[in-house]
Amino acid sequence: MSKSAVLLLNLGSPDSTSVPDVRRYLEEFLGDERVIDKPAIGFLRSLLVKQIICRFRAPKSAHAYESIWTPEGSPLILTSKQVQAKLQTRTTLPVELAMNYGNPSIPDVLRRLVNQGVDRLLLFPQYPHYAMSSWETVVVKVQREAAVIAPGLKIECVQPYYGDADYIEALVASAKPYLAQPHDHLLFSYHGIPVRHLTKADSSHAHCQVVPDCCTTCSPAHATCYKAQVTRTTQLFAEKAGLKPGSWSITFQSRLVGEPWLSPYTDHAFEEMPGRGIKRLLVITPAFVTDCLETLEEIRVEGAEDYKKAGGEDFTHIPCLNDQPVWIDFLDKRIRAWQETGAVSA
Numbered sequence: 068m069s070k071s072a073v074l075l076l077n078l079g080s081p082d083s084t085s086v087p088d089v090r091r092y093l094e095e096f097l098g099d100e101r102v103i104d105k106p107a108i109g110f111l112r113s114l115l116v117k118q119i120i121c122r123f124r125a126p127k128s129a130h131a132y133e134s135i136w137t138p139e140g141s142p143l144i145l146t147s148k149q150v151q152a153k154l155q156t157r158t159t160l161p162v163e164l165a166m167n168y169g170n171p172s173i174p175d176v177l178r179r180l181v182n183q184g185v186d187r188l189l190l191f192p193q194y195p196h197y198a199m200s201s202w203e204t205v206v207v208k209v210q211r212e213a214a215v216i217a218p219g220l221k222i223e224c225v226q227p228y229y230g231d232a233d234y235i236e237a238l239v240a241s242a243k244p245y246l247a248q249p250h251d252h253l254l255f256s257y258h259g260i261p262v263r264h265l266t267k268a269d270s271s272h273a274h275c276q277v278v279p280d281c282c283t284t285c286s287p288a289h290a291t292c293y294k295a296q297v298t299r300t301t302q303l304f305a306e307k308a309g310l311k312p313g314s315w316s317i318t319f320q321s322r323l324v325g326e327p328w329l330s331p332y333t334d335h336a337f338e339e340m341p342g343r344g345i346k347r348l349l350v351i352t353p354a355f356v357t358d359c360l361e362t363l364e365e366i367r368v369e370g371a372e373d374y375k376k377a378g379g380e381d382f383t384h385i386p387c388l389n390d391q392p393v394w395i396d397f398l399d400k401r402i403r404a405w406q407e408t409g410a411v412s413a
């Protein structure tokens with residue numbers, strides 16, 4: 068008899084905030100050829116990542132992690148485990164959790180599933196949008212590891228759900244109490260990626276950044292276009308929440324130096340918005356379903372500080388979906404649809 072299971076996937080965190088642990092984590096993460104994909108020659112990339120980026124970045128990142136760390140560890144891992152536990156109370160299928168980098172690791176979880184006799188697995192990336200550096204890399208990693216550890220395992224994968232009506236409904240419901248507060252503007256701050264990753268993901272090389280208004284002009288390229296997908300999430304949110312035109316905008320955060328990343332940049336917006344009369348700001352971060360370093364430190368701590376320094380008065384970050392009932396409902400509904408009909412998209 069066939070035995071199915073579900074695997075929740077997210078990015079991962081270092082094991083601790085010590086500089087060696089953070090450096091090891093960054094080396095694994097940034098050493099991924101789908102995250103930092105230049106230079107193309109493997110050993111040159113490894114040299115760049117290990118010797119230059121991680122060496123200098125690790126102490127700064129360790130310090131940032133210290134500011135958000137909980138007594139039980141990384142907020143991203145802790146919340147992901149809470150989601151796993153809550154979801155497990157809703158379904159008879161085993162629900163597992165793995166991180167692309169660090170622990171719980173993909174090979175460890177695959178071994179456990181094989182020992183339980185699981186032969187059909189639903190991957191559920193905790194990323195609403197496709198990006199080579201997030202959705203694609205974690206799915207490819209599971210497939211690559213499974214080919215060795217669990218060659219008989221049938222793997223299926225929930226497709227990016229950036230436009231799924233249930234996902235938008237969950238996001239709007241979670242934001243509702245904050246939208247009811249007096250505010251001047253709602254900023255959608257998405258994790259950035261290098262612009263080059265967009266054009267690389269467009270296999271036609273004839274749409275993204277070529278066609279005017281490429282992200283709102285219908286194209287098969289949108290199946291792998293991060294910018295088109297975050298634009299769609301935002302438009303659908305604005306419609307569902309009844310936002311007034313001009314009362315919201317999109318920016319991109321968390322860029323590294325060295326090449327152009329998606330713009331406008333979130334940190335620039337925090338600095339210039341108060342000068343335009345935006346004194347009460349709401350920030351939502353839908354690229355992350357779980358609060359993590361990038362939301363808790365970069366937005367809630369650093370962002371609020373920069374915004375207030377520039378003359379802003381009131382700054383609120385709307386928490387990610389985390390383990391809120393609306394998010395568990397969404398995950399549960401998609402898992403049931405797969406169990407009943409094999410559907411991996413809405």
Ligand SMILES: C=CC1=C(C)c2cc3[nH]c(cc4nc(cc5[nH]c(cc1n2)c(C)c5CCC(=O)O)C(CCC(=O)O)=C4C)c(C)c3C=C
Binds near residue numbers: 079
């Ligand atoms: C080339 C660099 C990076 C790309 C491309 C990138 C894309 C990307 N990342 C996420 C989600 C998360 N990123 C997180 C942290 C983080 N991201 C980068 C770099 C790139 N990300 C770095 C160096 C770090 C580590 C922290 C730091 O040193 O600043 C996190 C948080 C992890 C945590 O432990 O809390 C998440 C989540 C997505 C969705 C994405 C592409 C869209």
Ligand SMILES: [Fe+2]
Binds near residue numbers: 258321
């Ligand atoms: Fe990132």
Ligand SMILES: [Fe+2]
Binds near residue numbers: 275282
């Ligand atoms: Fe586009």
